[in-house]
Amino acid sequence: xxxxxxxxxxxxxxxxxxxxxxxxxxxxxxxxxxxxxxxxxxxxxxxxxxxxxxxxxxxxxxxxxxxxxxxxxxxxxxxxxxxxxxxxxxxxxxxxxxxxxxxxxxxxxxxxxxxxxxxxxxxxxxxxxxxxxxxxxxxxxxxxxxxxxxxxxxxxxxxxxxxxxxxxxxxxxxxxxxxxxxxxxxxxxxxxxxxxxxxxxxxxxxxxxxxxxxxxxxxxxxxxxxxxxxxxxxxxxxxxxxxxxxxxxxxxxxxxxxxxxxxxxxxxxxxxxxxxxxxxxxxxxxxxxxxxxxxxxxxxxxxxxxxxxxxxxxxxxxxxxxxxxxxxxxxxxxxxxxxxxxx
Amino acid sequence: xxxxxxxxxxxxxxxxxxxxxxxxxxxxxxxxxxxxxxxxxxxxxxxxxxxxxxxxxxxxxxxxxxxxxxxxxxxxxxxxxxxxxxxxxxxxxxxxxxxxxxxxxxxxxxxxxxxxxxxxxxxxxxxxxxxxxxxxxxxxxxxxxxxxxxxxxxxxxxxxxxxxxxxxxxxxxxxxxxxxxxxxxxxxxxxxxxxxxxxxxxxxxxxxxxxxxxxxxxxxxxxxxxxxxxxxxxxxxxxxxxxxxxxxxxxxxxxxxxxxxxxxxxxxxxxxxxxxxxxxxxxxxxxxxxxxxxxxxxxxxxxxxxxxxxxxxxxxxxxxxxxxxxxxxxxxxxxxxxxxxxxxxxxxxxxxxxxxxxxxxxxxxxxxxxxxxxxxxxxxxxxxxxxxxxxxxxxxxxxxxxxxxxxxxxxxxxxxxxxxxxxxxxxxxxxxxxxxxxxxxxxxxxxxxxxxxxxxxxxxxxxxxxxxxxxxxxxxxxxxxxxxxxxxxxxxxxxxxxxxxxxxxxxxxxxxxxxxxxxxxxxxxxxxxxxxxxxxxxxx
Numbered sequence: 001x002x003x004x005x006x007x008x009x010x011x012x013x014x015x016x017x018x019x020x021x022x023x024x025x026x027x028x029x030x031x032x033x034x035x036x037x038x039x040x041x042x043x044x045x046x047x048x049x050x051x052x053x054x055x056x057x058x059x060x061x062x063x064x065x066x067x068x069x070x071x072x073x074x075x076x077x078x079x080x081x082x083x084x085x086x087x088x089x090x091x092x093x094x095x096x097x098x099x100x101x102x103x104x105x106x107x108x109x110x111x112x113x114x115x116x117x118x119x120x121x122x123x124x125x126x127x128x129x130x131x132x133x134x135x136x137x138x139x140x141x142x143x144x145x146x147x148x149x150x151x152x153x154x155x156x157x158x159x160x161x162x163x164x165x166x167x168x169x170x171x172x173x174x175x176x177x178x179x180x181x182x183x184x185x186x187x188x189x190x191x192x193x194x195x196x197x198x199x200x201x202x203x204x205x206x207x208x209x210x211x212x213x214x215x216x217x218x219x220x221x222x223x224x225x226x227x228x229x230x231x232x233x234x235x236x237x238x239x240x241x242x243x244x245x246x247x248x249x250x251x252x253x254x255x256x257x258x259x260x261x262x263x264x265x266x267x268x269x270x271x272x273x274x275x276x277x278x279x280x281x282x283x284x285x286x287x288x289x290x291x292x293x294x295x296x297x298x299x300x301x302x303x304x305x306x307x308x309x310x311x312x313x314x315x316x317x318x319x320x321x322x323x324x325x326x327x328x329x330x331x332x333x334x335x336x337x338x339x340x341x342x343x
Numbered sequence: 344x345x346x347x348x349x350x351x352x353x354x355x356x357x358x359x360x361x362x363x364x365x366x367x368x369x370x371x372x373x374x375x376x377x378x379x380x381x382x383x384x385x386x387x388x389x390x391x392x393x394x395x396x397x398x399x400x401x402x403x404x405x406x407x408x409x410x411x412x413x414x415x416x417x418x419x420x421x422x423x424x425x426x427x428x429x430x431x432x433x434x435x436x437x438x439x440x441x442x443x444x445x446x447x448x449x450x451x452x453x454x455x456x457x458x459x460x461x462x463x464x465x466x467x468x469x470x471x472x473x474x475x476x477x478x479x480x481x482x483x484x485x486x487x488x489x490x491x492x493x494x495x496x497x498x499x500x501x502x503x504x505x506x507x508x509x510x511x512x513x514x515x516x517x518x519x520x521x522x523x524x525x526x527x528x529x530x531x532x533x534x535x536x537x538x539x540x541x542x543x544x545x546x547x548x549x550x551x552x553x554x555x556x557x558x559x560x561x562x563x564x565x566x567x568x569x570x571x572x573x574x575x576x577x578x579x580x581x582x583x584x585x586x587x588x589x590x591x592x593x594x595x596x597x598x599x600x601x602x603x604x605x606x607x608x609x610x611x612x613x614x615x616x617x618x619x620x621x622x623x624x625x626x627x628x629x630x631x632x633x634x635x636x637x638x639x640x641x642x643x644x645x646x647x648x649x650x651x652x653x654x655x656x657x658x659x660x661x662x663x664x665x666x667x668x669x670x671x672x673x674x675x676x677x678x679x680x681x682x683x684x685x686x687x688x689x690x691x692x693x694x695x696x697x698x699x700x701x702x703x704x705x706x707x708x709x710x711x712x713x714x715x716x717x718x719x720x721x722x723x724x725x726x727x728x729x730x731x732x733x734x735x736x737x738x739x740x741x742x743x744x745x746x747x748x749x750x751x752x753x754x755x756x757x758x759x760x761x762x763x764x765x766x767x768x769x770x771x772x773x774x775x776x777x778x779x780x781x782x783x784x785x786x787x788x789x790x791x792x793x794x795x796x797x798x799x800x801x802x803x804x805x806x807x808x809x810x811x812x813x814x815x816x817x818x819x820x821x822x823x824x825x826x827x828x829x830x831x832x833x834x835x836x837x838x839x840x841x842x843x844x845x846x847x848x849x850x851x852x853x854x855x856x857x858x859x860x861x862x863x864x865x866x867x868x869x870x871x872x873x874x875x876x877x878x879x880x881x882x883x
Contacts, residue, residue: 256782265720
């Protein structure tokens with residue numbers, strides 16, 4: 001049988017500072033983009049009008065632009081959607097002064113007039129037309145935020161029940177990291193944030209949580225199994241033990257998200273982008289955020305079984321390979337992965 | 344062996360139930376007859392999976408009571424009554440499986456799948472269809488009040504600008520030179536702002552406004568000071584169409600009694616047809632007994648008066664003169680408008696008026712072709728994704744991987760059956776969620792297989808390794824899946840349409856994957872181990 005990363009024994013936790021630096025740098029870049037360019041909200045959130053048109057023949061985009069300016073839609077955004085006969089016009093409400101609920105409908109009609117001028121009446125087909133009033137947009141913004149906060153709360157409670165609050169907190173911090181990293185990614189890529197993309201972010205949250213729980217489950221089990229090892233070693237051991245599973249599962253998931261990204265069509269593409277990135281950040285955070293944070297929490301607020309804290313406190317990050325357990329009796333150095341079971 | 348048989352029975356039952364829920368069945372649908380254009384019920388055989396609007400094309404509308412012209416005190420009540428009216432209209436308008444539902448307190452959601460003409464559907468839904476009959480201003484009270492109105496406007500500092508030269512008008516109407524005009528000339532050298540824009544029409548209470556001036560006049564008559572100066576019991580209503588006199592287009596403005604002699608509430612029947620003589624589109628209607636009695640009483644009192652037929656505050660056609668008592672029957676003339684418009688009007692009149700005007704707060708229209716593209720792309724991505732997963736699983740886990748792939752086909756079957764059985768809607772994000780969940784579905788198997796491998800490495804017997812592998816992986820599988828279901832539930836609670844579709848597909852997918860990855864694969868393993876009791880190494 002093929003066994004990838006069987007008997008792996010990498011000291012993952014050792015690299016936590018570099019990992020923090022890396023992810024911090026990504027977030028910083030994201031923040032810079034976020035501040036300079038702002039979030040590219042879809043009209044679902046801002047309110048506004050979107051019209052997607054499929055022209056019968058190819059039309060230069062400049063001509064359509066001129067026609068849009070002609071009907072007074074100077075603020076509207078125009079771009080090709082997949083091909084040069086397909087156009088998407090987006091007019092957000094925020095761009096102009098107060099427009100009522102009826103305004104979005106009027107804009108949609110104006111867009112049709114612009115295409116009558118530039119492409120010719122009857123020479124195009126309206127594929128998609130969305131007109132969202134400002135009220136609906138505001139409601140959705142609130143709801144999306146609520147969804148994310150609520151998912152944190154539920155996760156925290158569930159993990160506190162199934163594991164322990166320290167695990168729950170570590171998992172939620174890792175999840176928060178994923179959200180921030182994903183937002184950074186979205187702003188760097190300048191992806192349009194629609195409700196579906198928010199859905200993708202929440203899916204990333206679920207996926208990352210899933211991954212974290214798999215590792216924590218191993219930690220929980222190993223803490224019971226190896227009474228003499230400290231938390232640092234147990235975390236490393238657990239991550240290494242679950243490594244083959246991680247590689248396989250992430251492999252299959254990436255296979256499906258990449259096929260969605262490349263073949264799933266234009267409409268689903270932002271979703272696929274976020275999911276593809278989310279798999280990476282989810283995997284990363286389970287190992288490099290959740291585990292070190294758990295270690296740190298144990299140190300701050302030691303539990304009944306606070307071995308992690310004590311030994312962690314005495315161990316400088318740069319000291320010898322931590323795979324050699326600190327406690328001499330149970331240190332079979334040759335097969336490093338399998339310390340003697342405590343039973 | 345008995346244990347395996349029991350398991351096989353359960354799996355067999357699940358497969359049978361799934362297949363039954365997916366078999367194409369006869370569904371009753373209202374479809375438009377291509378020849379007559381009327382709606383009829385037919386039965387169609389199809390796979391009972393509902394496609395979302397984003398996949399089959401259609402319109403999604405969110406409507407609210409229009410509060411822009413003054414607040415509506417009880418919007419929940421108004422929306423509830425509007426829902427009944429809109430539902431009746433939609434049922435007659437006829438699209439397959441329309442959705443009309445109240446969301447929250449004051450919002451109405453209308454979804455029409457596969458509708459080809461969104462503009463027409465919108466007008467049918469949004470039209471208030473408030474019909475009323477009013478007698479025109481027979482005593483010329485409005486005309487008498489015009490000087491006061493002009494004076495009020497002058498006090499407000501509004502100067503007449505760009506009025507049509509009077510000469511042209513006097514030519515136009517010949518001897519019947521308007522009194523409004525005379526009023527304006529008598530009023531010293533400054534003509535009245537409003538009166539200079541109005542020209543007396545052919546019947547009492549009718550005034551004509553040049554088409555290009557009508558927005559100006561509209562803004563003038565809606566001013567509060569003008570409204571205050573209006574004579575009691577008289578309202579102004581625009582005509583529905585502009586008419587041309589000579590080279591110019593005019594729009595009629597009618598001064599009518601505030602009190603309608605009868606409203607559309609009393610209407611019981613309305614049809615559409617073409618007048619055989621004039622070839623005009625007309626909507627003949629019939630009133631209820633009560634309405635007919637009231638109508639004949641009123642018309643008897645107003646013989647030789649003119650009666651304006653007002654629909655949604657627009658006067659339809661030229662008000663006819665009442666020659667004698669009118670009973671239960673009448674008709675609305677639409678001029679040279681197409682017959683389809685007349686039949687839409689008849690439809691909304693039959694369904695009744697909306698309690699308040701509705702405004703569209705959210706509209707999504709997706710064409711059927713875009714939906715078909717999305718299905719095509721989504722299915723292609725799904726197939727490629729599945730093939731990749733199959734290759735990875737069999738390549739890595741060999742025979743065990745093949746068992747997992749067998750379970751994966753059952754997983755797909757269960758998920759689709761779940762969607763069909765509970766009547767959930769498959770949306771584009773749902774399709775993406777389905778593709779994604781295929782990748783995630785094998786996770787449970789990966790967890791189990793890795794456990795079994797570990798147990799084998801630890802030197803356990805195959806049978807024990809398989810049992811322990813399943814047992815030890817269970818905690819992780821349950822915890823991780825439950826937490827994903829929780830997130831999906833939140834998504835469902837908060838999201839709308841497509842996102843809810845995604846959440847539903849994810850939840851069903853997770854449940855189906857737990858059944859197939861744990862129960863089905865375990866059964867397959869048991870069969871395998873029973874057949875080859877002498878097996879020493881597991882193909883895993």
